[in-house]
Amino acid sequence: MVFTSLPVATAITDCRPDKIISFGARLKKATLIFLGQGMSSFGVKTCGDYLYSGHTCTLILATHFINEYSPRSYHILHFLSWVFALTGMFFILAGHQHYSIDILIAWVLSSRLFIYYHTLANNRTYFQRDKNRMRIWFPFFSYFEENVKQALPNEYISPKIICEARTMLNSWFDK
Known part of the structure; x- marks a missing residue:
């Protein structure tokens, strides 16, 4: 480079x-x-x-996804996701796999990518003003979000196996 x-x-x-x-x-x-x-x-x-750490991007994006798409009441999960992300970044630095500037650049890029995408996805006025400009400046976003007419609600449903495990544990402890 x-x-x-x-x-x-x-x-x-x-x-x-x-x-x-x-x-x-x-x-x-x-x-x-x-x-x-x-x-x-x-x-x-x-x-x-290196210039940025792909591992840090993965840690930060996973943390943002957990915090965005899990219920707001899962405070412990949100806290632990940040603890794990920060611990992972510490060990990347401690293992001398990246410089601190690599970690910082990866954090900034991945968090901005997540936030900008969700800002665009939740604000349909960008599409209504000038569709051609959106297609030029954000071609991937325009392609993936083309048929979405409104901001989608953030709904969370536990996977079936978690619900079954919870029911089974409750039945054990109720005896």
């Missing part, structure tokens, strides 16, 4: 600037990284230019 050239946060990775000249060698390296899922436990060695 042009903007940043940070080394990997771990000291065990050898980051010599190797030049891969041929297209075949580049394709082979890209295939190895793809098949190894980018993880060092599969023998993948990449150097620098």
Whole structure:
């Protein structure tokens, strides 16, 4: 990348600037990284230019989804989801897998993505004013939300297995 050239946060990775000249060698390296899922436990060695943490994005998006789509009365679940997300980010930093700026950028990007999407989805006036402008600036959003005429209610229904487990536990304790 042009903007940043940070080394990997771990000291065990050898980051010599190797030049891969041929297209075949580049394709082979890209295939190895793809098949190894980018993880060092599969023998993948990449150097620098992380810029954001995908693990942090996953933690933050999962936390936002839990807080948005679970009932408001589930305070303990909301609190624990943030505790787990923050703990996960701490261990990413403690394990020297990312720099703190990577974590911060991932947090900002993923939380803004979640909030902007839900703002657009819950506010239909954006579509009513200028549909063509929305299609140009937000093509994916326009495609996925095209047939939705109004903001959908945030309804929560426990999965059937949870309801059955709750009934079974209540019957055990009532005896």
